[in-house]
Amino acid sequence: MNAVKQLFVPRERGADSPTEANTSLSYRVWPASGEARATVGLFNGIMSHSAWFDPLTGPLVDAGFKLVGVDRRGSGMNKEGWGDAASASTLVKDALAVLDAEHDPALPLFLVGWCWGAALSIEVGHKS
Numbered sequence: 586m587n588a589v590k591q592l593f594v595p596r597e598r599g600a601d602s603p604t605e606a607n608t609s610l611s612y613r614v615w616p617a618s619g620e621a622r623a624t625v626g627l628f629n630g631i632m633s634h635s636a637w638f639d640p641l642t643g644p645l646v647d648a649g650f651k652l653v654g655v656d657r658r659g660s661g662m663n664k665e666g667w668g669d670a671a672s673a674s675t676l677v678k679d680a681l682a683v684l685d686a687e688h689d690p691a692l693p694l695f696l697v698g699w700c701w702g703a704a705l706s707i708e709v710g711h712k713s
Contacts, residue, residue, distance in 0.1 A: 587613040587614060587615045587636075587639065587642070587652075587654070588613070588614050588615075588616070589611055589612070589613055589662065590611070590612055590613075590614055590686075590687075591609045591610065591611050591612075592609065592610050592612070592682060592683055592686050593608075593609050608658065608663075608665060610656070610657075610658065610663055610679055610682070610683060611656060611661065611662035611663055612635065612653065612654055612655055612656050612661075612662075612683050613635045613636065613652075613653070613654035613656070614651070614652065614653055614654070614687060615642045615645075615646050615651070615652040615654075616646065616651055617646050617649045617650055617651045618646050618647050618649070619649060620649065621649060621650065621651040621689065621692060622648075622649035622650065622692065622693075623649070623650055623651070623692050623693040623694065623695060624650070624651045624652075624653060624684070624687065624688040624689065624692055624693070624694050624695070625645065625650050625651070625652050625653070625694075625695045625696075625697055626653050626655050626680070626683075626684050626688075626694065626695070626696045626697065626706065626709070627652055627653065627654045627655060627697055627698075627702075628655055628680070628696065628697065628698035628699070628702030628703065628705050628706040628709075629654070629656070629660070629661070629698075629699065629700075629702045630699055630700030630701050630702050631660075631700060631701035631702075633660075633661075633700075634654075634656050634660055634661030634662070635654025635655065635656045635661055636654070636661070638652070638654055650695075651687070653683065653684065653687045653688070655680045655683050655684065657670065657676050657679060657680065657705070658670050658675070658676065658679060673708065676705060676708075677705070677708050677709055677712055680705065680709045681709060681712060681713060684709070684713065694713070696709060696710050
């Protein structure tokens with residue numbers, strides 16, 4: 586079972602786009618069964634949201650993986666600016682903020698993306 590969480594992301598200095606304004610990002614977390622042995626960031630496709638991963642989560646949480654469904658601005662539960670983002674760098678920074686809030690740095694971090702989410706996960710991996 587997943588839990589929905591929210592993270593406040595402050596507006597960046599000098600940001601002039603409404604989609605870079607202060608915002609709260611909603612995302613999903615599937616806690617590991619027992620002690621977590623790694624965190625897995627899940628990045629969905631452009632026309633979907635992190636709940637689409639739900640059918641795949643059972644065996645992963647049973648194996649000790651904490652799963653974090655990183656819904657981006659304008660998708661999933663994040664209705665503000667629906668279908669829009671100021672820039673790729675905003676989406677990467679948002680994803681890093683969610684992962685920073687959920688990932689224990691003492692554990693490995695894996696990034697998994699499908700469709701457009703694969704491109705975002707590669708960019709996030711380069712920045713983390």
